[in-house]
Amino acid sequence: MEDTLAGTNMSASAVHAILEIGARRATTAGDLATALRLEKSTVSRLLKPMIDGGLVTEHRDYEDGRRKHLALTEKGRQSFDDISRRAGDRVATALSVLDDADIDHVVRGLESYSGALHQTAGPGTAKGTISAAIEIRRGYLPGLAARILDMHITYYGRSAGFGRPFEAKVGGELCAFLTRLDNPRNATWSAVRAGRIVGSVSIDGEDLGDGRAHLRWFIVDDGQRGTGIGRKLIDAAMAFVDEAGFAETHLWTFSGLDAARRLYEQAGFELVEQHPGTQWGRTVEEQRFVRHRRT
Structure with missing residues (x-):
């Protein structure tokens, strides 16, 4: 004033x-x-x-x-x-x-608010600025596991009520995967904005065997959804599985994640199995999607 x-x-x-x-x-x-x-x-x-x-x-x-x-x-x-x-x-x-944790909260809050402003921008304003500032990087980055786990816990803890079992499952399997990242059948991609990881996806080419790839740890940070980041990550992963010659790509998720499901289906995935399950830490309607190789 x-x-x-x-x-x-x-x-x-x-x-x-x-x-x-x-x-x-x-x-x-x-x-x-x-x-x-x-x-x-x-x-x-x-x-x-x-x-x-x-x-x-x-x-x-x-x-x-x-x-x-x-x-x-x-x-x-x-x-x-x-x-x-x-x-x-x-x-x-x-x-x-402020301590480091509080500073991180400030940064994340500002990023979320900035994303919301761009998503609701009126006519004549520069929509798409966030997407233009995003860089998709393949491979390990310092702090990658911590950021992927943090984004998963923040989102799924709030939206689905997942807690300790989910955190332990994601953290353990993710760290194990990173030790196998030198295998050319495995790959990971990060969406980076202003030096900060704001999205990720990985392809595990080993754990399913028989020429099948496993799409894992697909997540976009709060405030960045709806900006095209998710599509860029999925496109990078699908280009990789097709070039590597995987006959099929599988992913496991659960019902209710409609925005992610639309991205999967646009990339060629089809729902092939659905049933109640508890592997996420509480009972949800688990889903398995499969995508066949595009020639």
């Missing part, structure tokens, strides 16, 4: 405009209006005192004279650096009183 922000004499909108212009190699008033979610006329009024005050310059596009490109002056760049430094100091000071 303060009239100014970040130790400046500028409004919050002006500070946001400085940050947007400074973070982009090239931008126009139209780009700025989209980023700030403001009308172009409002952005024009916002820019005028910043241009008059020597913070921002504008020049016409050589090919389209109606377009004006914006850039920070040396004075504007100094304001950008001061704002960024002040913001960084305030965040660092706040986080300094």
Whole structure:
């Protein structure tokens, strides 16, 4: 509710405009209006005192004279650096009183909120930003087992009530699998965003035998679902099993996971078996899906 922000004499909108212009190699008033979610006329009024005050310059596009490109002056760049430094100091000071576990909770909460904002973005906003920032990496990454287990426990503990037996089962089998990862019939993929693992899937090519692959530990972190990460992970795994020549790929899950089931079926899996079971730590309707090799 303060009239100014970040130790400046500028409004919050002006500070946001400085940050947007400074973070982009090239931008126009139209780009700025989209980023700030403001009308172009409002952005024009916002820019005028910043241009008059020597913070921002504008020049016409050589090919389209109606377009004006914006850039920070040396004075504007100094304001950008001061704002960024002040913001960084305030965040660092706040986080300094938290332990590592609490900091991790803050990060995960912000990621979840960011994902929710992008999924509910209105017309003209940049949907898909999360997916564009995701990198699918194959192979072991430091902390992989811990993150996969954490994502499983967080999601299935909340949504299905799974507890200690489930955690022990997932953790034990996952760690055993990682010791066999050098076998070219086995592979794992991670979705990484800003250096953090936010999704995973693995193919175990040994445990079923007879030319059958086992799709395991498919999970997408809270706040990242609905952004296309799951499809990218499944596509990577299916390309691997087809190239490796597995005749079939099997997976075990349980009823009620409708979003995951749609991904499985789109990838060619079919439900072949369903019955009550307790291997997950409590009684659920277990399901087995099978996908035959695509030639």
